[in-house]
Amino acid sequence: MIEPALRALPGLGPLIISRICSQLSATTLTIAIGWQMYALTHSVSSLGYLGLAQFLPMVPLTFISGHVADRFNRRSVVLICQILEVLSTGTLAAIAAMHCLTPAYVYAFAAFYGTLRSFEMPCQQAFLPAIVPPQLLPRAQALMSSLFMTASIVGPSLGGLLYGLGSVICYSLATLGFALAFLGTLALKLRHKVASKEPVTFASVFAGLGFLNRRRDLLGAISLDLFAVLLGGATAMLPVYADxxxxxxxxxxxxxxxxPALGALFTSAWLSRHPLGGRAGITMFVSVIVFGIATIVFGASHITWISVVALMVLGAADVISVVVRSSLIQLATPDAMRGRVSAVNSLFIGSSNQLGEFESGMLGTAIGPEAAVIAGGVGTILVAATWIRLFPSLWALDRLEDVRPEEL
Incomplete structure (x- = not known):
């Protein structure tokens, strides 16, 4: 699956090891602490609070972590975060082994892990353009997306299996995964300047928002994904549909x-070998519209195989949008601003996923799950049509390889 040209790039191997081990451990851990929390409390609401505990630290820390990513050595920031992930997950395993684990410990761990991810993610997202030449970045982005999706499919199943063998084993192996991720990051050789030494001011901390306001194509791409996922959150209704x-x-x-993950995996694997050519902006809008149509089909379907196919198409369309957006952000953003812009992007992604599930749940309660999913799909299509008019520069985007960073 890995192209020879990409395989030959120095530094890509350690990055793949780091990201895959980190994602496997993260998804395994998410499933495990969810099971652990439910076993401790037998409360459905506690699961919602657990997700909230991981998400809430991201909101106040987004702009601070983005500035840290641009002011300090990004590799060092990630290494510190991964060391703390190893120590905190290892501590969780030790407490579980002593049978002293309480809901308070689990909530505290979730909040601490969310804090670490707030600082880790903006730095990690800036690694790929520091390794891969611009002409190969869209293909490399597709490759990383396919590997990420593989880990996202394997991780939850692995977490359930390992937790069945015992929570201590599960937490211990997650600790090992974070340790391997640390070693992968340690082996990285990055091609980027040492971080900016501009003084810390209110303007510098929030400079990412100002940059996005100037680059309307980037703002359009990030906000399009936010509202598309926010409205089209069909996955939140899956337990209701299954039952x-x-x-x-x-x-x-x-x-x-x-x-959805399988559809995304197949598509990202295809894109890693057959990168997008021209009319990347149009392709992104079409993929969002297809995402909305697939959501409507799923919402209206009462036939299992049609529902599965609709979800696979939904995942495939979503990953096309992700590859275009991620590549555009990395190619159009100067290295000195990449951490702050990536932090805003991470906040938008986290907000769309969490708030999308909340929106789908509330709307489903009010008008019924099927009507809520269909309405979300229609809303996604309307957002795409509106964004075409609001962000003509994004619609006109041609070849990603021709995008150049704006001078600061």
Missing amino acids: SVLHVGPIGLGFLRAA
């Missing part, structure tokens, strides 16, 4: 949950 609409039970739910 009450399709009547496929927990095994069918597993297939439904895997379908």
Whole structure:
């Protein structure tokens, strides 16, 4: 699956090891602490609070972490975060082994892990353009997306299996995964200037927002993804569909949950070998519209195989949008600003996923799950049509390889 040209790039191997081990450990851990929390409390609401505990630190820390990513050595910041991930997850394993684990410990761990991810993600997102030449970046981005999706598919299943063997084993192996991620990051050789030494001011901390306001194509790409995922959050309704609409039970739910990731995996693997050519902006808008149509088909379907296919198409369309957006952000953003822009992008992604699930749940309660999913798909299409008029520079975007960073 890895192209020879990409395989030959120095530094890409350690980055792949670092990102895959980190994602496997993160998804394994998410499943495990969810099971742990439910076992401790037998409360469904506690699961929602657990996700909130991981997300809330990102909101106040986004702009601070972005400035840290641009002011200090990004590799060193990630290494510190990964060391703390090893120590905190290892501590969780030790507390579990002593049978002293309480909901308070789990919430505290989730909040601390969310804090670490707030600083780690903006730095990690800036690694790829520091390794890969601009002409290969879209292809490399697609490759990393396919590997990320693979880890996202394997991780939850692995977490459930390992937790069945015991929470201590699960947490211990997640600790090992974070340690391997640390070693991968340690081996990275990056081609970027040492971080900016501009003084810390209110303007410098929030400079990422100012840059996005100047680069309307970037603002359009990030906000389009935010509202598309926010409105089209069909995955939040999957348990309801598996139980009450399709009547496929927990095994069918597993297939439904895997379908979007499988569609994304196949598409990103294809894009890693056959990168997008011209009219990248139009391709992005079309993929969002297809995402909306697939959401509508899923919402209206009462036939399992149609629902699975619709979810696979949904995942495939989503990853095309992700590759265009991610490549555009990395290519158009100067290195000195990349951390702050990546931090804003991370906040938008986290907001769309978390708030999208909340929006789907509230709307589903009000008008019914099927109507809520269909309405979300229609809303996604309307947002795409509106964004074409609001951001003509994004619609006119041609070849990603021709994008150049703006001079600061």
